[in-house]
Amino acid sequence: MKTLEVTGKTIEDALLNAVNELGVSRDEIEYEVLEEASKGLFGFFGVKPARVKVILKENPVKKTTELLQSIVKAMDLPVDIQVNDNGQAIKVNMQGPDLGVLIGRRGETLDALQYLVNLSVNKNLEKRQKIILDVEGYRTRREETLKKLALRLADKAKRRGKSVVLEPMNAQERRIIHTALQTRDDIYTFSEGEEPYRKIVIAPKKS
Template structure:
């Protein structure tokens, strides 16, 4: 994402940073080339709670393929493949004319880890993630504010630009086509936070509430289709989605009785299929 030559000169002239609380949100202003962006002396990270007894969670899921069964289990646990151990209990079998067929069955277990992040852990993750995102914005030459927002128990880092056309263009570039650039930023943030804390990253990076709006639309659409499937008894396939979007759909469908969901295909054409519960 190259910096536009016509805007670089005045952007470099911005100096200083500030942190203020507005309407319950922690707002941090990022300005490229800001030497004071680093945490000031005497402002340590929030202290993490001592390590607690490890917990192990596991689920068993079945689906037409092993891959679909694993994805359904990951959606249930809210985890990534790197955070689990997978045991294949049963391979799928086609049978003859539908007779003797069987679905794949897997057992997916979260690797031993500390309990869910405490409030102190979440604050630490938000600080680490905010520093990383601010540094990234500075390197690519974008002027934006980074707001920490807690919504329904989830910590969001929302990147907010100005109101000019150039600022709107910058935010569009940061989101990318179908949110692909934003997903890349999220993955980098996840790796940085996980490496520094040893916990699964609970911070979601957003740009001007793009993910919040997207999540609401996806969940509403998924529930609408799931109810139609329950009424008609016919399965329906949704448009191709990335892993984050598929998880939103799986979570929404889980709240509708009489139906179930799984994923089919390979990325980038992988999609969620909603069908009557067998």
């Protein structure tokens, strides 16, 4: 967390000096008054300026954007980064040509990048922020694909009277499958195996 000690004729002057030096807005800082200004004797002798310790607040949205910009720049990828903080999570959608390299096989590269960004941005933050990365709506399309797959395989398990085992998935994708089938009363789902090979089993309920 960046700190700065500044002085000014008044506390407000000191804070103005701080935001100008840091290049931030007033709401991006916190401060602690170290010493009040003193006019001294007759306004001339022993005059002391106000002394303030300014703390730059962590801005997870700004930090996320800057980190991703540095990553795609290093990869020489022209990317438009759109960031939205809805209060529950920071959602990032990246758009541009030839961004398949950021997705990887079944989203593995995107998941790894998301993990690293969460790790980096949340370092030293008092309150953890959830950051979700997406590339041109890939996660939305993938979620719809998984929901359709879940319903199709649930029908298959019920029809054959035998359990169906899905391919290994990450926790986020397994959650989509479980949620898609949680209202079904003719089948049930559970996960088995160890990460990263943990998979979902869809089993028919016995009458």
